Amino acid sequence: MKRTIIYTRQSTSEKNQPNSKELQTHTCLKMAEQNNWVVHEIMHDEVSARTKSSQERKMLTQLLLEVEAGTVERIIVFKRDRIARRAHEYMEIIKLLKEHEVELCFSAANEPPIMPGMISDFLEYILAGMAQLEGNAIHDRKIQSRKIKARDGFWAGGSPPFGYISQQGVLSIDKQKVSSNLEESTKKEYSKADLVGLLFKGFIELWSVNERLDEILTKMKNHPKAVEWKWKDLNIETLQSRLSNRLYRGQLMQKIEGTFLRTMGAENRERIKSLALIEKETWLQANSMLSKTLSLFPLEEKEVINPLFSGLVYCGLCYRPMETKTKYYSCENTECTRRKFQVQIKTIDQSLKKRILDYWESSLDNNSNNELFQRLKVVIIQKCKEEMEQKKSKLQKAESNLIEAYLNENRKVLTDALRNYEGTLIQWKQECEKYELIQKGLDDLLLLIVGHYQSLSFEKREDVAIKIVGGLAEKVLVFPSKEFSIHLHYNLSQVKGNIIGSE
Ligand SMILES: [Zn+2]
Numbered sequence: 001m002k003r004t005i006i007y008t009r010q011s012t013s014e015k016n017q018p019n020s021k022e023l024q025t026h027t028c029l030k031m032a033e034q035n036n037w038v039v040h041e042i043m044h045d046e047v048s049a050r051t052k053s054s055q056e057r058k059m060l061t062q063l064l065l066e067v068e069a070g071t072v073e074r075i076i077v078f079k080r081d082r083i084a085r086r087a088h089e090y091m092e093i094i095k096l097l098k099e100h101e102v103e104l105c106f107s108a109a110n111e112p113p114i115m116p117g118m119i120s121d122f123l124e125y126i127l128a129g130m131a132q133l134e135g136n137a138i139h140d141r142k143i144q145s146r147k148i149k150a151r152d153g154f155w156a157g158g159s160p161p162f163g164y165i166s167q168q169g170v171l172s173i174d175k176q177k178v179s180s181n182l183e184e185s186t187k188k189e190y191s192k193a194d195l196v197g198l199l200f201k202g203f204i205e206l207w208s209v210n211e212r213l214d215e216i217l218t219k220m221k222n223h224p225k226a227v228e229w230k231w232k233d234l235n236i237e238t239l240q241s242r243l244s245n246r247l248y249r250g251q252l253m254q255k256i257e258g259t260f261l262r263t264m265g266a267e268n269r270e271r272i273k274s275l276a277l278i279e280k281e282t283w284l285q286a287n288s289m290l291s292k293t294l295s296l297f298p299l300e301e302k303e304v305i306n307p308l309f310s311g312l313v314y315c316g317l318c319y320r321p322m323e324t325k326t327k328y329y330s331c332e333n334t335e336c337t338r339r340k341f342q343v344q345i346k347t348i349d350q351s352l353k354k355r356i357l358d359y360w361e362s363s364l365d366n367n368s369n370n371e372l373f374q375r376l377k378v379v380i381i382q383k384c385k386e387e388m389e390q391k392k393s394k395l396q397k398a399e400s401n402l403i404e405a406y407l408n409e410n411r412k413v414l415t416d417a418l419r420n421y422e423g424t425l426i427q428w429k430q431e432c433e434k435y436e437l438i439q440k441g442l443d444d445l446l447l448l449i450v451g452h453y454q455s456l457s458f459e460k461r462e463d464v465a466i467k468i469v470g471g472l473a474e475k476v477l478v479f480p481s482k483e484f485s486i487h488l489h490y491n492l493s494q495v496k497g498n499i500i501g502s503e
Contacts, residue, residue, distance in 0.1 A: 002073035153268035251278030316479035
């Protein structure tokens with residue numbers, strides 16, 4: 001028999017919030033009871049959705065494995081955001097559930113049900129995207145409080161720099177000896193704080209103007225004391241970040257969301273000063289050496305390009321999908337009229353982003369009357385009707401079966417037919433309710449999206465536009481004339497634009 005499973009997730013930050021584990025479980029159980037579903041298992045994850053992707057959520061992973069094994073009939077969760085905070089993860093999970101015909105139910109009173117048909121993907125995306133935005137708002141508040149902490153000279157999160165311990169943000173020097181694996185007789189134990197001093201001293205001694213940072217590091221690793229002084233564990237990144245850490249000279253600078261924040265207030269600064277592990281002069285000397293080395297031999301920067309629209313970009317000449325090569329979308333079709341037609345990923349992605357944002361925002365401007373929203377509403381309602389019709393014909397069939405069974409005067413057949421009719425009737429009623437809910441709530445839902453959207457920062461608005469319009473895009477044709485056209489699902493008009501920027 002297939003199983004009904006309740007899945008709950010609680011973030012570490014949500015302990016005292018209205019979506020506690022208890023509340024989630026309670027509403028899910030209540031929903032099961034109202035529908036006469038036997039609950040076979042309750043699965044719970046305790047994580048932070050912002051930092052961990054769903055792959056790292058143990059129970060969810062297990063649940064999805066069971067879905068794949070075909071043992072699950074239905075999953076009850078509190079809200080969409082319990083499944084995944086990131087829209088694309090959520091969509092992947094939804095896809096899996098659909099493939100295995102697993103019903104997903106939401107127990108929160110104000111959570112819209114899964115929409116019917118093809119359009120559901122799009123709306124689900126918006127709803128999941130909004131859950132993600134709410135997640136971001138929580139994230140923003142956390143950032144704010146971290147910034148305040150940083151300005152007051154407290155450690156604002158993450159593990160403190162090597163050589164320090166943090167207790168609720170109050171930093172102190174780590175004086176505990178680090179055990180070494182050396183022979184007892186030669187063993188001399190150092191604290192992490194001692195090791196910092198040795199690192200600066202060693203770097204200054206072994207530094208030479210005509211060597212690269214990795215060459216200096218190799219020299220350090222080959223030093224007779226390398227094991228004792230823990231230089232064997234160093235890599236270029238740790239060496240560089242330790243040497244340039246200002247805390248070792250008694251200044252605290254923390255980078256939060258791209259901004260460097262310095263300790264404010266004389267008293268706070270005095271407290272930080274007492275945390276210095278080395279002389280200011282030593283620090284300055286090491287850092288002028290380090291910057292000389294890095295200016296002569298810069299570290300290679302690996303440029304990471306994440307194509308935003310891979311799989312969607314098509315060659316405008318042969319209409320085949322273009323492949324993603326390190327920096328280019330490239331037409332690899334040997335029969336294409338233009339051999340190896342290429343466009344730079346960066347350029348086209350930026351141009352598309354800009355155009356999509358324009359399109360989306362102009363759609364919002366003339367709100368209820370614009371093509372995108374009108375079309376969406378029509379398609380959603382149409383899909384709902386189709387599904388209702390299906391349920392209706394099922395009901396009619398059950399009805400005629402019932403009449404036939406009645407005329408047959410066979411008790412067993414009649415009981416079965418009656419049970420079947422009752423079941424179909426319930427399904428029909430549910431479908432009607434859903435239809436009504438969607439019909440009534442659709443304008444509100446779209447308004448909610450618009451309202452939510454307009455209160456966002458530019459970066460987030462861009463993000464939403466790309467998710468929504470990008471999610472609607474069927475393909476993007478790119479032409480050597482530097483023009484492109486975005487073809488959208490649901491018979492929406494094409495969006496045309498030009499590739500901006502040089503190749
Ligand atoms: Zn081509």
